[in-house]
Amino acid sequence: MTSTYRPNESKREEFRRYLEKGGVVDSITRALVALYEEAEKPNNAAEFVRRFMGGTGPDTAEIETLKNELMAAREKHEELTRENEALKEKLQKYESGQ
Template sequence: MAHYRAAESKREQFRRYLEKAGVLDSLTNVLVALYEETEKPNNALEFIRQHLGTAGPDSADVESLRLELTELQQKYDLLVEENRELRNRLLQYEPPAEDRGAE
């Protein structure tokens, strides 16, 4: 019996902790909002995440950032290649630094 009371006491402490932290109120409010929705969302978990404020970035935002990243990566690659070509052309007209010091 003592083991049962200890487990119950831990549960009660945890429940009070959640209540004190406002977690129970927040969860209750979100679940009530979900219950009161006339058209239930296809993804209830996503609904809960959005209403708790823990939702990740919007998928449209993520897609636009991926597109921007791809474009910037392509520009970077072009600039690196252009830099390499210009260095090679410069070396054709200027001797390496070691050769200039000997003159």
Template sequence: MTSTYRPNESKREEFRRYLEKGGVIDAITRALVALYEEAEKPNNAAEFVRRFMGAAGPDSAETESLKNEVMVLKEKLDETTRENEMLKERLQKYENSEKGQ
């Protein structure tokens, strides 16, 4: 019986060291301490821990909206850049014609 118990204990210890080395234990501990110190305990403790650890990012609708906004702004930037180049060329021609007179 003890021979099957030892390998499991060894794996557990190895896994614990892995979590400790990666900073996981410290991060979870900080999240739990923050939850403990909350004056008003949240209804969903797991959600609090996820948010505390930064897992709650923007939802997919917000992400899609931001992607669309970036795409529109890139197109506007390209259009403005082309217009700027065209105006520079026109200004250069105007300045050259002024010098020739």
């Protein structure tokens, strides 16, 4: 016999009223209806809902581009750090040789 956790019914009802009072239920419903009525369904339904509800920010493609740019910038930083260290060593040898 397995037991499953079920929140207190009054807490669940209280949370439902909170969401309704805040307009969350209506906003989500409008977003889902708009998605349902889309002639061509988007590839990313969650992104569609987020944008429909006024969410701003980069879309998935932009996020991937930014991740790739960040990775390239980190690699360049590491390369320049290594080059800087090598140049410091050369300078140290040059200065100590005089």
